[in-house]
Amino acid sequence: MKYVEAKEELIQAWGNLGYSWGLNKTMAQIHALLMISPKPLSTEEIMLELSISRGNANMNIRALLDWGIISRILIPGERKEFFKSEKDxxxxxxxxxxxxxxxxxxxxxxxxxxxxxxxxxxxxxxxxxxxxxxxxxxxxxxxxxxxxxxxxxxxxxxxxxxxxxxx
Amino acid sequence: MKYVEAKEELIQAWGNLGYSWGLNKTMAQIHALLMISPKPLSTEEIMLELSISRGNANMNIRALLDWGIISRILIPGERKEFFKSEKDxxxxxxxxxxxxxxxxxxxxxxxxxxxxxxxxxxxxxxxxxxxxxxxxxxxxxxxxxxxxxxxxxxxxxxxxxxxxxxx
DNA sequence: GGAAACTTTCAAAAACTATTGAAAGTTTAG
DNA sequence: CTAAACTTTCAATAGTTTTTGAAAGTTTCC
CATH class of the missing domain: 1.10.287 (Helix Hairpins)
Incomplete structure (x- = not known):
């Protein structure tokens, strides 16, 4: 199996599991994406990867922060906010x-x-x-x-x- | 607290919990109702108690049977089907x-x-x-x-x- | 200050899920 | 066989949740 394929399947599957854990679909997908990303991602990158709107991305990122399962990262020299997931x-x-x-x-x-x-x-x-x-x-x-x-x-x-x- | 009040609160609360266990709202309410009923109930009685339609009652009763958490009871001399919940x-x-x-x-x-x-x-x-x-x-x-x-x-x-x- | 870079909000639209109730189907009794 | 009693189905409707994207808000930098 190729990387991109595996990545998509995993985001999909984790999305479903997260859903049954009480997150919503997008929340779970954003979380999955951050889980497998070696580096923190910006809102922009998340929107692009998952093909979702800015508002949607923003709301669900906030919900994940609220649940305490992702965190905001400030990268020196960057104005954007980045996010990373708890990997454990x-x-x-x-x-x-x-x-x-x-x-x-x-x-x-x-x-x-x-x-x-x-x-x-x-x-x-x-x-x-x-x-x-x-x-x-x-x-x-x-x-x-x-x-x-x-x-x-x-x-x-x-x-x-x-x-x-x-x- | 009065009986009727307690009953309604309990059906409501159990409905919510059931929901977070993966049942849907009506399913969980029917289940709650059967839990606290000392005797098996017919579809008719369930419809009446919960103010839901025949079709809705029927579908959700079937889903509960499917999950294996309520059972069909045949009462001698009665043509209707009755249902009771696993009480344990x-x-x-x-x-x-x-x-x-x-x-x-x-x-x-x-x-x-x-x-x-x-x-x-x-x-x-x-x-x-x-x-x-x-x-x-x-x-x-x-x-x-x-x-x-x-x-x-x-x-x-x-x-x-x-x-x-x-x- | 003001413009660019970025984040947040929110009303409207879309997508999804649950509910209704009348009609069709099935079973039972006489 | 037929009528009555009962159960199941399903297209239409109602209700809920999610998503969009443009506009408003905020922060940063020169």
Missing amino acids: IWALARQVAKERRKRELEPILKVLREVNDVQSDGSEDTKELKRVVKDLKNFAEKSDGLLETFIKSEESWFWNVLLKIMK | IWALARQVAKERRKRELEPILKVLREVNDVQSDGSEDTKELKRVVKDLKNFAEKSDGLLETFIKSEESWFWNVLLKIMK
Whole structure:
């Protein structure tokens, strides 16, 4: 397989995966492009490589900065801003986990805690609801704890533990 | 908090979480409704409770069946079909993990394996690409293994192991 | 100051996804 | 066989998200 072909396939595939991680398509593609680029790229270069508009590039670059998975680079003697991606996939995964925890898990935990003290009127419906909420809450809290551990962990330590589990 | 209020909040919140797990909004809401219902519901009842159309109800029920997270129930003496959800959240999480592994992780692994044998022409770009692909592949394969273990594991065993990790 | 280089914004357009509901299809009971 | 009960389909519509690009804003340099 040729370089250009491989590059395109990879951007495509990473775009899809990023999408299922909660980024949007363009965000994920910009990230993929920066991942495989040996040097930082400017907005201009990103627009050109991915054939996207200036506005689109700008917005998604900002979103990536916001998620903390790419960073702004100032090159001496250049007026443009350049961007580079965190190349360590482990760090990236941790960052994504952190964002998603904040954006997704925390809101549902809040609701579960509220709903938890629904008035029990003794009916089947209420009983079932209470049971389900209890289970969900338990599950969500355990997941939250696990995520927290993951986010704070060291790569080698984590994989070693998992290796043991997977045996 | 009153029952009806709690029910609505929960359907809403579960709808959002389901969405971030890869279901769509209505799918997730139908699932939430079935989760908290003590008895199986018919399409009619689902339509009514969620104020959605027949077609929409039908399609999303089918999608849930497809994901394997709800099941069809035949009640003797009734001609309608009824549906109930898997109530064990652990089993549900495992099922979702299984589907997403199939839908998301497998395709990218395939691409990574293909892209892996790009011709190295000695340039910086090619070197960087190879490096990134190697890392991604390593990460994706480890994740795949972990997911596999999770999908096949027993609840109590899994949480016990994780509890130990999290200390 | 003012012009060039660059970044940000945002309303409009395009692309994509979800929903409706009526019609067609299927199954069951008598 | 036929009517009633129920399920499925799908073209049209509604709703949401993404993208565009031109204009406005900002920074830098002489």
